Amino acid sequence: QTQLNPKYTFENLIKGSCNDVALAAAHAVSENPGSNSYNPLVVYGNVGLGKTHLAQAIGNYSLEHKKVNFVVYVSSEKFTIEMQNKQIVLSCDKPIKDLRGIEERLLSRFQWGLTADLQVPDYETRLAILYKKRDNMYINESIISDEIISFIAKNVDTNVRELEGCIIRLLASASIERQKINLETSKEILRDFIRKKELIVSTASIEKIVCKYYKISTNDLRGKSRRQDIAHARQIAMYLMKTLTSVSLKTIGLQLGGRDHSTVIHAYNTVEDKLKESQSINREIEELKKELSFESN
Ligand code: ADP
Secondary structure, eight states, X not given: OOOOOTTXXXXXXXXXXXXXXXXXXXHHHHHSTTSSSOSSXXXXXXXXXXXXXXXXXXXXXXHHTTSOSOOOOXXXXXXXXXXXXXXXXXXXXXXXXGOOSSXXXXXXXXXXXXXEEEOOOOHXXXXXXXXXXXXXXXOOTTTSOHHHHHHHHHHOOSOHHHHHHXXXXXXXHHHHHTSOOXXXXXXXXXXXXXXXXXXXXXXXXXXXXXXXXXXXXXXXXXXXXXXXXXXXXXXXXXXXXXXXXXXXXXXXXXXTTSOOHHHHHHHHHHHHXXXXXXXXXXXXXXXXXXXXXXXXX
């Protein structure tokens, strides 16, 4: 009983600059477990970046190619000193010195080996991973198009698990609807994945989107008019600039017609208060943020 998942293979791991060192070390370890310069091999990285996959690929490969007779895959708590003369692969999402629940002498042993870290894959690698997942899941191009794949690759840059999550979510919707999903629908379905990403926008794009949304001109927005719809749009613009950009209150005031920073704070507080009471203003903000996220891509 090895407790290895057979789908975690090297074939299924897409290589990129995010993981090439770790992969090279993993291959070396799999070819000559125990007798290589990477013992122990420490794979270090954030959640969802492929630590489990890589560690298990080493196990699967070594077993399949009869490099070892058995593989033990255990949590660090269960890991014991008896394993000392064997190839050790440790994966962790913290620096070794911060690991808890492992004997001191093991910890120091881990420091001798190679620590290979896993990074977030770049756009090209994300694209390759998504294509691979689509193939592996036998999903036809007519269900999830290349256009949608590149939309995901462009917008989801957190970790690989989230990339998979997008495919699974789309597939679920496609089978409910029993039809092909178009790009617009996909954007809607995947909005939670996209929104999680911190929105990086400029004050200029906020102005543009707010004017378009409330159907007013930039001059109106920056001007002196107290007409209710214009004043409302202006407050919303200030609110969005304060929450979504790192620009100072003073600069926001200047951008919006040379108002001073206390006006910006007042607008911000007013919108915050309204948000607690009104559903419709919540919706407005959400819709504006969505527009901004598309604008910034
Ligand atoms: P971790 O252990 O670091 O939290 P996992 O190994 O569980 O991450 O990876 C999360 C998911 O992403 C898994 O389904 C894994 O197969 C997949 N994955 C990670 N990296 C890659 C990669 N380079 N190519 C293909 N799939 C990957």
